[in-house]
Amino acid sequence: MKKNKQIEPHQEHLIKDAKVLVEAYPKVPLTVDCVIFGFEENKLKVLVIKSDLELYKDHYSLLGDIVKDNEELDEAAYRILKERTGMNDVFLDQVRAFSHPNRHPGGRVITVAYCSLLNINHHQLKIHDNDLNWHSHESLCDLAFDHKEIVDECYSWLQKRIQEHPLGFNLLPEKFSLRELQNLYEAILAVSLDRRNFRKKFASMDLLIDIDEMEQDVPHRPGKLYKFNFEKYQKSKRKWIGIDF
Amino acid sequence: MKKNKQIEPHQEHLIKDAKVLVEAYPKVPLTVDCVIFGFEENKLKVLVIKSDLELYKDHYSLLGDIVKDNEELDEAAYRILKERTGMNDVFLDQVRAFSHPNRHPGGRVITVAYCSLLNINHHQLKIHDNDLNWHSHESLCDLAFDHKEIVDECYSWLQKRIQEHPLGFNLLPEKFSLRELQNLYEAILAVSLDRRNFRKKFASMDLLIDIDEMEQDVPHRPGKLYKFNFEKYQKSKRKWIGIDF
DNA sequence: ATTTACTATGTAATATTTACACATTATGCA
């Protein structure tokens, strides 16, 4: 046998057929679970649904579904949102995968958690099957599977994220007052903030558009309404370099 | 037929057997890929290996492996590190899952990316099969699969993380000089920093222990050596509340 | 007309960040 090309050592056992290789891989069921946050009556809420499993019959669970063949994880998460809330153009971000071998009573199922933020009033839950509804984040407990852990993780993620990115506006109406904005931050961060300093901070960022309208139907002096200037934000996204821990 | 308990609507189609349910789920092959960063000669490095696939025969790829039955994702990532570097007690964190349907030429494979930081000099690569070696992060290109995208994502993740958490010390020897520390930050953040301000910052954090030793074998005036005070850091972990974007 | 529950606004004190320069000390080499 003649070779006219020298073969390097590692090339001796090259795998010719990637398909055969992959077919031999062990496989696992994969799901996506969505932690869908909303904001209503100055409370952070989470969309949950009664579990289908008898084992968890009195427990709520997150909205989740199996990932389909050839479906991207993001796609699966958007599909779930669309199916359940009818909303399409919604904030969504992957948080992380959960893989404890006993997290599902039916055997091994790995799930990827997504966090979504949506304005409760911009949509109506059409289907209330299985008691689909908003529950106050504070009072959530006894969730099915490891869903409490997933919610906790997504909540921490949200607390951090909202300080560094303008996510919060996804939870508010397009037009909002500074009080509503502050209430949102206070609810999510679980702190109380000084009103003057809060306003000063947003004023100095210069990312709110004063639309020259006032709140309606509030039982007190109405405040000005603002929109968030997404366009300006996109352009300005500052890269901060600093060290702090 | 008599019922003595009222059944709520959603309970009519409760699933009795979770196992049967899960068995009916579609399954996918799942892998873990590790982006292992090191720091040497003032360069950020990544541990890569020649691909086994003929299709990618001249390309490098990340260290990855299939996730075993009943293995947690973290476990799988630690296993890979242990097998390849012999190191056990290493920094490791999940970054995110990658799920593009065509990311693997052998068919659908979902991978979860992990980022690991280790001190190149604290271990020796025992096995150099398939040209396993450190490559400068800057010069990485033509990686197999979607591994370039994974590295990019992990690099961004690292840049952000290192500013908020004391990860960087995992890349340095236990005893290090302030210059080494600054070089590390400059390499990872790809900026140059003012030396006095850098030192002042770390001095004000008060998390470095002056061990009263000097650098050895440097071709210039030696600097003091420090250790990072992990214990104090654990206790102090400050929760900063602020809004900035 | 009064009470209620908010809006709206400014300043002084403090802490943090930035920009910037010079004297010192080991080493390597002529």
Added chain:
DNA sequence: TGCATAATGTGTAAATATTACATAGTAAAT
């Protein structure tokens, strides 16, 4: 041994950001 090199080590002033805090005004409800 002395000079060049390449670092270490240190301080201050200016600018910026953060914090703490109080009063007057307005719409709605009674």
